[in-house]
Amino acid sequence: SAVISQKPSRDICQRGTSLTIQCQVDSQVTMMFWYRQQPGQSLTLIATANQGSEATYESGFVIDKFPISRPNLTFSTLTVSNMSPEDSSIYLCSGKEGSTEAFFGQGTRLTVV
Amino acid sequence: GESVGLHLPTLSVQEGDNSIINCAYSNSASDYFIWYKQESGKGPQFIIDIRSNMDKRQGQRVTVLLNKTVKHLSLQIAATQPGDSAVYFCAENNYGQNFVFGPGTRLSVLP
Secondary structure (H helix, E strand, O other), X not given: OOOEEEXXXXXXXXXXXXEEEEEEEOOOOOEEEEEEEOOOOOEEEEEEEXXXXXXXXXXXXXXXOOOEEEEEOOEEEEEEOOOOHHHOEXXXXXXXXXXXXXXXXXXXXXXXX | OEXXXXXXXXXXXXXXXXXXXXXXXXXXXOOEEEEEEEOOOOOOEEEEEEEOOOOEEEOOOEEEEEEOOXXXXXXXXXXXXXXXXXXXXXXXXXXXXXXXXXXXXEEEEEO
């Protein structure tokens, strides 16, 4: 499967600021997703990143808070806006090609203080 | 034995024993299932998958069983090793869309 690189791997941010996480895949993939994983919990889908159009958000997640870009088939960004301590979490980028497994980056560990 | 921790249920097994991790999935229309392993500080890693037209699939030291009647998935790990210690997630997929993850089980291998 393809390899996903996420940047940054971790960050500590002040509340009220925004952080943009980058996700780079080493080959073209049809689908890209962003997940959130809160400490000790499972993965929750934030949105599907659509190439060249607006992302598709899951219930409880909105574009103003988590704007997503996907300019091509190998790259996506997730921004966590106006951060609060409740946004402290691991954010994971995922790629998928057709009816196969999804593969993941190593995640971005975000701490908001 | 199995117990419920602060967030994740934990399964503790002796090194060399077999492990069985269970998962109940939610959508009867799901047609593809995966077990992922997640080690501390890393993203989920693919272990084994199974499609809904099968009820068993074997890999190296791992077997996945699917019971569609009761919407149940299990992962069996033979001769569990210390390197198997991790959190294990089942994930279900419906017609090629995103994966929905189960709550996870922490596997702890005792020396």
